Amino acid sequence: MTTAIPSDTHGRLLQATTRLMWERSFQAVSVDDLCARAEAKKGSFYHFFPSKIDLAIAAIENSWEQTRRGVFEPIFGDGSSGLAQLQRLIDMIDEYQSYLATEKGAYLGCPFGNLGQEMARQDDRIRVTLQKIFDAHCGYLEAALTRAEQAGEIQAGNNRERAKKIFALLEGAFLMGKVANDPQVFRSIAPAVMLIAASE
Amino acid sequence: MTTAIPSDTHGRLLQATTRLMWERSFQAVSVDDLCARAEAKKGSFYHFFPSKIDLAIAAIENSWEQTRRGVFEPIFGDGSSGLAQLQRLIDMIDEYQSYLATEKGAYLGCPFGNLGQEMARQDDRIRVTLQKIFDAHCGYLEAALTRAEQAGEIQAGNNRERAKKIFALLEGAFLMGKVANDPQVFRSIAPAVMLIAASE
DNA sequence: TGCGCAATTGACCGACCGGTCAACTTGTTG
DNA sequence: CAACAAGTTGACCGGTCGGTCAATTGCGCA
Numbered sequence: 001m002t003t004a005i006p007s008d009t010h011g012r013l014l015q016a017t018t019r020l021m022w023e024r025s026f027q028a029v030s031v032d033d034l035c036a037r038a039e040a041k042k043g044s045f046y047h048f049f050p051s052k053i054d055l056a057i058a059a060i061e062n063s064w065e066q067t068r069r070g071v072f073e074p075i076f077g078d079g080s081s082g083l084a085q086l087q088r089l090i091d092m093i094d095e096y097q098s099y100l101a102t103e104k105g106a107y108l109g110c111p112f113g114n115l116g117q118e119m120a121r122q123d124d125r126i127r128v129t130l131q132k133i134f135d136a137h138c139g140y141l142e143a144a145l146t147r148a149e150q151a152g153e154i155q156a157g158n159n160r161e162r163a164k165k166i167f168a169l170l171e172g173a174f175l176m177g178k179v180a181n182d183p184q185v186f187r188s189i190a191p192a193v194m195l196i197a198a199s200e
Numbered sequence: 201m202t203t204a205i206p207s208d209t210h211g212r213l214l215q216a217t218t219r220l221m222w223e224r225s226f227q228a229v230s231v232d233d234l235c236a237r238a239e240a241k242k243g244s245f246y247h248f249f250p251s252k253i254d255l256a257i258a259a260i261e262n263s264w265e266q267t268r269r270g271v272f273e274p275i276f277g278d279g280s281s282g283l284a285q286l287q288r289l290i291d292m293i294d295e296y297q298s299y300l301a302t303e304k305g306a307y308l309g310c311p312f313g314n315l316g317q318e319m320a321r322q323d324d325r326i327r328v329t330l331q332k333i334f335d336a337h338c339g340y341l342e343a344a345l346t347r348a349e350q351a352g353e354i355q356a357g358n359n360r361e362r363a364k365k366i367f368a369l370l371e372g373a374f375l376m377g378k379v380a381n382d383p384q385v386f387r388s389i390a391p392a393v394m395l396i397a398a399s400e
Numbered sequence: 401t402g403c404g405c406a407a408t409t410g411a412c413c414g415a416c417c418g419g420t421c422a423a424c425t426t427g428t429t430g
Numbered sequence: 431c432a433a434c435a436a437g438t439t440g441a442c443c444g445g446t447c448g449g450t451c452a453a454t455t456g457c458g459c460a
Contacts, residue, residue, distance in 0.1 A: 009437080027227040028322055031418055041439055042419080048437090052418065106321055116379040117317030121306055122228055130379050164385075165392040168372030175371050176364065179316040179330050185364070192365040192396055199395050209407080231448055241409055242449080248407090252448065 010048050012038040017059035022111040023104060025118055026056055057129050060115060064133045076140045082148025086141070086166075086197060090190045093170070098183040107181050109174035112137075117175075138163045145197060154198050165196045210248050212238040217259035222311040223304060225318055226256055257329050260315060264333045276340045282348025286341070286366075286397060290390045293370070298383040307381050309374035312337075317375075338363040345397060354398050365396045 016038035020029045031052055035042050049055040075088050101107045108114075112133050120127040141163035148154045173189040216238035220229045231252055235242050249255040275288050301307045308314075312333050320327040341363035348354045373389040 024322060025227070025318055027225070027318075030416075032416085043421080043439055044437070046419065046421095108321070109317070113375055114317055117309070117314055117375055118225055118227075120378045120381070121224060121308070127379060127381065134376065134379055161388060164376065165369070165389050168376055168389045169365070169369050169392075170372065171375050172368030172370065172372030175313055175317055175375070176334065176368055178320045179327060179334055181320070181327065188361060189365050189368045192369075192399070195395055195399050196392055199392070230446075232446085243409055243451080244407070246449065246451095 009038065009040045009044050013040055013045060013048060013055060014059050014062045017055050018063045018111065021056065021059065021115060022108055026115055027118065053123055053126065056115070056119075057125060060112060060126075060129060060133065063111060064136070068136070072137075072140050076144055081151055081153055082144040082146070083153045083194065083197060085144040085147070086193060090170075090193060094183070094187055094190065097174075097177070097186060101183045107177045107183055107185075109178040110171060113171045113174050114178075134167065138167050141166050148197065155200055157200055162196055162199065166193050169193060169196065209238065209240045209244050213240055213245060213248060213255060214259050214262045217255050218263045218311070221256065221259065221315060222308055226315060227318065253323055253326065256315070256319075257325060260312060260326075260329060260333065263311060264336070268336070272337075272340050276344055281351055281353055282344040282346070283353045283394065283397060285344040285347070286393060290370075290393060294383070294387055294390065297374075297377070297386060301383045307377045307383055307385075309378040310371060313371045313374055314378075334367065338367050341366050348397065355400055357400055362396055362399065366393050369393060369396065 013034065016034055017029075020033060020037055031042060031045060034052075034055070035045055045055070049058065071089075071092060075092065076085050078085070080088065097107065097109075112130055115126065116130045116134075120130065138160070142159045145154070145159035145162050149156055149159065169189065169192055173186045176189065177183060177185040213234065216234050217229075220233060220237055231242065231245060234252075234255070235245055245255070249258065271289075271292060275292065276285050278285070280288065297307065297309075312330055315326065316330045316334075320330065338360075342359045345354065345359035345362050349356055349359065369389065369392055373386045376389065377383060377385040
């Protein structure tokens with residue numbers, strides 16, 4: 001029986017990719033950049049991953065899984081009301097993005113949205129991977145809406161569609177924040193989430 | 201007195217850049233690609249534009265100006281009610297994107313949003329240029345909301361903030377459509393524009 | 401006619417891109 | 431201990447990247 005723990009280099013490569021792709025972009029980051037940040041040599045890179053694109057896919061899957069477990073499960077798995085859960089997600093996003101903005105000197109936006117905008121038309125595997133992540137994200141929003149609906153917080157409606165609209169609003173807010181390079185933008189747009197939640 | 205008409209090559213370079221950046225992305229398109237599409241030689245390229253980034257900026261400014269005159273002015277300058285104008289914009293976007301999707305075999309999304317997501321963090325001149333375009337776009341939305349408000353279609357409110365929220369929703373819908381590679385996504389999300397317009 | 405300048409051409413450049421590879425080290429297992 | 435696989439290393443590769451340039455062409459104007 002061997003250890004199921006992947007090599008440290010493997011993990012550092014994933015983390016470096018997640019970070020650098022977030023701070024810059026997929027195409028703006030070279031394999032050499034990735035290796036330098038992960039303190040790995042190119043040979044190691046290609047020992048673990050067949051291509052740069054494969055690493056990117058592995059990195060976003062890994063990143064989403066971490067976010068899911070570390071953020072989404074805690075927020076949407078607790079006993080709060082549906083609307084309170086939504087508000088908590090918004091607050092956490094805002095808080096973390098603002099923190100990153102002060103630390104990195106720029107508003108970074110959503111790592112998945114960023115990559116989608118950049119690569120969806122150029123690599124179908126990346127596109128499909130992101131589609132699954134978007135679906136999963138919307139799933140959590142929908143669950144919160146259903147919870148809110150059952151508690152009488154909002155009127156009955158198509159929560160799947162509402163979730164998609166909320167997700168679109170958030171992604172658009174990320175983009176605008178990035179182009180304005182200002183965390184305040186997200187903050188001023190996000191309240192409209194509640195509008196959509198409360199819609200018929 | 202010399203002709204104010206810029207060389208044909210200059211114009212073809214702008215158009216080729218607009219098109220190719222929309223179909224693929226800024227970084228995925230090389231200067232050679234641009235020249236090939238514009239039927240120009242590299243020397244001509246650098247005769248007219250000091251760098252690839254300068255061409256990109258000129259191309260989006262030109263593209264926005266054309267869109268503004270060809271789409272926004274006609275829609276928002278006519279005598280329709282504010283809400284009717286908004287609806288007409290949505291319909292026209294949907295129609296054109298669907299047409300492009302069938303022609304190109306893929307949902308392309310918003311050329312300005314695409315470029316912003318990709319380049320805002322890497323080139324500040326591109327970022328600022330897009331910021332101005334976003335502002336101008338929101339300006340039209342705001343004007344329509346004000347018109348709707350004055351006609352009693354919607355209740356009084358902060359139309360500048362409403363416009364930003366609507367713009368965010370639309371940009372998010374573009375992104376989701378691109379990642380799903382499905383024009384239907386925009387169609388199902390866009391109605392929420394009216395929700396935001398009618399909000400207090 | 402001939403001058404002057406914008407436009408055009410294609411050859412050229414160094415840097416960097418993603419990716420390969422054979423040799424070497426290290427840790428595990430019988 | 432030997433054997434083997436997993437991981438590591440750095441030199442190397444062809445291709446393409448954005449960008450340069452000197453020479454040439456063609457056009458408006460005196």
